[in-house]
Amino acid sequence: EVQLVESGGGLVQPGRSMKLSCAASGFTFSDYYMAWVRQAPKKGLEWVASISYEGSSTYYGDSVKGRFTISRDNAKSTLYLQMNSLRSEDTATYYCARPGLFDYWGQGVMVTVSS
Protein backbone atom coordinates (compact mmCIF):
# COMPACT_ATOMS: atom_id res chain seq x y z
CA GLU A 1 0.00 0.00 0.00
CA VAL A 2 1.35 3.39 -1.01
CA GLN A 3 1.74 5.76 1.93
CA LEU A 4 3.00 9.33 2.12
CA VAL A 5 3.39 10.75 5.62
CA GLU A 6 4.33 14.38 6.14
CA SER A 7 5.91 15.79 9.28
CA GLY A 8 7.69 18.86 10.56
CA GLY A 9 4.92 21.46 10.53
CA GLY A 10 3.86 23.82 13.29
CA LEU A 11 3.99 27.47 14.28
CA VAL A 12 6.89 29.60 13.07
CA GLN A 13 7.60 33.32 13.18
CA PRO A 14 7.78 35.39 10.00
CA GLY A 15 11.26 35.43 8.51
CA ARG A 16 12.26 32.14 10.12
CA SER A 17 12.82 28.74 8.53
CA MET A 18 11.17 25.34 8.71
CA LYS A 19 11.82 21.99 7.06
CA LEU A 20 9.09 19.55 6.12
CA SER A 21 9.61 15.85 5.50
CA CYS A 22 7.53 13.27 3.67
CA ALA A 23 8.22 9.60 4.31
CA ALA A 24 7.18 7.38 1.41
CA SER A 25 6.48 3.66 1.42
CA GLY A 26 4.75 1.03 -0.68
CA PHE A 27 6.47 1.91 -3.96
CA THR A 28 9.95 2.36 -5.40
CA PHE A 29 10.55 5.96 -4.41
CA SER A 30 13.38 6.60 -6.85
CA ASP A 31 11.16 5.66 -9.82
CA TYR A 32 8.95 8.70 -9.35
CA TYR A 33 9.08 12.45 -9.46
CA MET A 34 7.71 13.92 -6.23
CA ALA A 35 5.95 17.17 -5.42
CA TRP A 36 4.64 19.50 -2.73
CA VAL A 37 1.22 21.13 -2.99
CA ARG A 38 -0.21 23.53 -0.43
CA GLN A 39 -3.62 24.83 0.54
CA ALA A 40 -4.12 28.01 2.53
CA PRO A 41 -7.05 27.95 4.99
CA LYS A 42 -10.38 27.95 3.14
CA LYS A 43 -8.55 28.37 -0.18
CA GLY A 44 -7.74 26.25 -3.22
CA LEU A 45 -4.80 24.06 -4.12
CA GLU A 46 -1.46 25.56 -5.12
CA TRP A 47 1.42 23.57 -6.58
CA VAL A 48 4.63 24.48 -4.75
CA ALA A 49 7.50 22.42 -6.18
CA SER A 50 8.49 19.22 -7.96
CA ILE A 51 11.70 17.20 -8.11
CA SER A 52 12.98 14.63 -10.58
CA TYR A 53 13.90 11.02 -9.85
CA GLU A 54 17.46 11.62 -8.65
CA GLY A 55 16.94 15.23 -7.64
CA SER A 56 18.93 16.71 -10.50
CA SER A 57 16.00 18.80 -11.71
CA THR A 58 13.76 20.94 -9.54
CA TYR A 59 10.80 23.18 -10.37
CA TYR A 60 9.14 25.87 -8.27
CA GLY A 61 6.06 28.03 -8.21
CA ASP A 62 6.72 31.74 -8.53
CA SER A 63 5.48 32.47 -5.01
CA VAL A 64 8.20 30.31 -3.40
CA LYS A 65 11.05 30.51 -5.89
CA GLY A 66 14.29 31.57 -4.18
CA ARG A 67 12.90 30.87 -0.69
CA PHE A 68 11.95 27.18 -0.73
CA THR A 69 14.12 24.21 -1.68
CA ILE A 70 12.79 20.77 -2.54
CA SER A 71 15.12 17.80 -2.11
CA ARG A 72 15.00 14.05 -1.67
CA ASP A 73 16.94 11.17 -0.14
CA ASN A 74 16.19 8.07 -2.18
CA ALA A 75 18.06 5.83 0.27
CA LYS A 76 15.58 6.91 2.95
CA SER A 77 12.57 7.22 0.61
CA THR A 78 12.04 10.70 1.97
CA LEU A 79 11.09 14.00 0.35
CA TYR A 80 11.93 17.35 1.92
CA LEU A 81 10.88 20.97 1.67
CA GLN A 82 13.19 23.55 3.19
CA MET A 83 11.28 26.78 3.68
CA ASN A 84 13.22 29.96 4.38
CA SER A 85 12.16 33.59 4.87
CA LEU A 86 8.66 32.46 5.72
CA ARG A 87 5.78 34.90 5.30
CA SER A 88 2.26 34.95 6.67
CA GLU A 89 0.98 34.03 3.22
CA ASP A 90 2.88 30.73 3.44
CA THR A 91 0.42 29.62 6.13
CA ALA A 92 -1.18 26.50 4.69
CA THR A 93 -1.55 22.76 4.83
CA TYR A 94 1.33 21.26 2.87
CA TYR A 95 0.75 18.01 1.01
CA CYS A 96 3.32 15.64 -0.38
CA ALA A 97 2.13 14.04 -3.62
CA ARG A 98 3.28 11.77 -6.42
CA PRO A 99 3.10 13.49 -9.82
CA GLY A 100 2.47 13.55 -12.88
CA LEU A 101 -0.85 11.77 -12.12
CA PHE A 102 -0.92 13.04 -8.52
CA ASP A 103 -2.49 9.68 -7.76
CA TYR A 104 -1.27 9.56 -4.17
CA TRP A 105 -1.28 12.31 -1.53
CA GLY A 106 -0.25 12.49 2.08
CA GLN A 107 -2.62 13.58 4.83
CA GLY A 108 -1.02 17.02 4.93
CA VAL A 109 0.86 18.98 7.58
CA MET A 110 -0.12 22.42 8.82
CA VAL A 111 2.35 25.30 8.76
CA THR A 112 1.35 28.51 10.50
CA VAL A 113 3.51 31.60 10.03
CA SER A 114 2.67 34.12 12.71
CA SER A 115 4.32 36.24 15.37
Next chain:
Amino acid sequence: DIVMTQGALPNPVPSGESASITCRSSKSLVYKDGKTYLNWFLQRPGQSPQLLTYWTSTRASGVSERFSGSGSGTYFTLKISRVRAEDAGVYYCQQVREYPLTFGSGTKLEIK
Protein backbone atom coordinates in the same frame (compact mmCIF):
# COMPACT_ATOMS: atom_id res chain seq x y z
CA ASP B 1 1.62 30.49 -16.82
CA ILE B 2 -1.43 28.47 -17.88
CA VAL B 3 -4.56 29.80 -16.19
CA MET B 4 -7.28 27.28 -15.35
CA THR B 5 -10.83 28.64 -15.07
CA GLN B 6 -13.60 26.51 -13.57
CA GLY B 7 -17.34 27.00 -13.81
CA ALA B 8 -19.82 26.96 -10.96
CA LEU B 9 -22.62 24.51 -10.19
CA PRO B 10 -26.25 25.38 -9.49
CA ASN B 11 -26.10 24.09 -5.92
CA PRO B 12 -27.55 22.12 -4.33
CA VAL B 13 -27.88 19.30 -6.83
CA PRO B 14 -30.66 16.79 -6.08
CA SER B 15 -29.46 13.31 -5.29
CA GLY B 16 -29.74 11.08 -8.36
CA GLU B 17 -29.38 13.93 -10.83
CA SER B 18 -26.31 14.62 -12.98
CA ALA B 19 -23.83 17.46 -12.59
CA SER B 20 -21.26 18.81 -15.03
CA ILE B 21 -18.27 20.93 -14.12
CA THR B 22 -16.39 22.88 -16.76
CA CYS B 23 -12.72 23.81 -16.85
CA ARG B 24 -11.03 26.01 -19.40
CA SER B 25 -7.28 26.45 -19.88
CA SER B 26 -5.58 29.53 -21.30
CA LYS B 27 -3.39 27.34 -23.52
CA SER B 28 -3.82 23.98 -25.19
CA LEU B 29 -2.98 21.10 -22.86
CA VAL B 30 -2.03 18.78 -25.72
CA TYR B 31 1.59 17.73 -25.41
CA LYS B 32 3.87 16.60 -28.23
CA ASP B 33 3.15 12.96 -27.35
CA GLY B 34 -0.49 13.53 -28.27
CA LYS B 35 -1.81 13.22 -24.73
CA THR B 36 -3.84 15.97 -23.10
CA TYR B 37 -2.54 16.57 -19.60
CA LEU B 38 -5.61 17.48 -17.59
CA ASN B 39 -6.42 15.96 -14.18
CA TRP B 40 -9.61 16.15 -12.09
CA PHE B 41 -9.67 15.82 -8.30
CA LEU B 42 -12.29 15.69 -5.58
CA GLN B 43 -11.49 17.05 -2.15
CA ARG B 44 -14.03 16.02 0.45
CA PRO B 45 -14.26 18.13 3.61
CA GLY B 46 -11.28 17.51 5.87
CA GLN B 47 -9.60 15.14 3.42
CA SER B 48 -6.71 15.18 0.97
CA PRO B 49 -7.51 15.55 -2.73
CA GLN B 50 -8.40 12.36 -4.57
CA LEU B 51 -7.51 11.82 -8.23
CA LEU B 52 -10.61 11.12 -10.33
CA THR B 53 -9.41 11.27 -13.93
CA TYR B 54 -6.17 11.93 -15.79
CA TRP B 55 -5.21 12.53 -19.45
CA THR B 56 -8.64 14.22 -19.67
CA SER B 57 -10.77 11.10 -19.59
CA THR B 58 -8.97 8.11 -18.03
CA ARG B 59 -10.53 7.17 -14.71
CA ALA B 60 -8.16 6.56 -11.84
CA SER B 61 -8.06 3.18 -10.17
CA GLY B 62 -11.12 2.51 -8.03
CA VAL B 63 -13.04 5.56 -9.23
CA SER B 64 -16.73 5.02 -9.95
CA GLU B 65 -17.92 4.87 -13.57
CA ARG B 66 -20.31 7.66 -12.60
CA PHE B 67 -17.38 10.04 -13.07
CA SER B 68 -16.46 10.78 -16.66
CA GLY B 69 -14.04 13.32 -18.05
CA SER B 70 -14.15 14.72 -21.55
CA GLY B 71 -12.82 17.58 -23.63
CA SER B 72 -9.91 18.58 -25.78
CA GLY B 73 -7.45 21.39 -26.31
CA THR B 74 -8.57 24.06 -23.89
CA TYR B 75 -12.09 23.05 -22.84
CA PHE B 76 -12.89 20.20 -20.47
CA THR B 77 -15.83 18.79 -18.58
CA LEU B 78 -16.25 16.43 -15.64
CA LYS B 79 -19.66 14.79 -15.55
CA ILE B 80 -20.98 13.15 -12.41
CA SER B 81 -23.95 10.88 -13.07
CA ARG B 82 -26.55 10.03 -10.43
CA VAL B 83 -24.93 12.14 -7.73
CA ARG B 84 -24.78 10.79 -4.22
CA ALA B 85 -24.14 12.34 -0.84
CA GLU B 86 -20.55 11.01 -0.91
CA ASP B 87 -19.84 13.11 -4.03
CA ALA B 88 -20.10 16.34 -2.04
CA GLY B 89 -16.95 18.42 -1.85
CA VAL B 90 -14.78 20.66 -3.99
CA TYR B 91 -13.68 19.59 -7.46
CA TYR B 92 -10.45 20.85 -8.98
CA CYS B 93 -9.01 20.62 -12.46
CA GLN B 94 -5.23 20.73 -12.89
CA GLN B 95 -2.97 21.04 -15.89
CA VAL B 96 0.26 19.04 -15.85
CA ARG B 97 1.32 19.89 -19.37
CA GLU B 98 4.00 22.32 -18.30
CA TYR B 99 5.54 24.05 -15.32
CA PRO B 100 4.36 25.83 -13.31
CA LEU B 101 1.62 23.29 -12.74
CA THR B 102 -1.65 25.05 -12.08
CA PHE B 103 -5.04 24.25 -10.58
CA GLY B 104 -8.44 25.73 -11.16
CA SER B 105 -9.98 27.62 -8.27
CA GLY B 106 -12.33 24.78 -7.41
CA THR B 107 -16.04 24.06 -7.86
CA LYS B 108 -18.16 23.19 -4.86
CA LEU B 109 -20.78 20.47 -5.16
CA GLU B 110 -23.55 20.33 -2.60
CA ILE B 111 -26.10 17.52 -2.62
CA LYS B 112 -29.79 17.95 -1.76
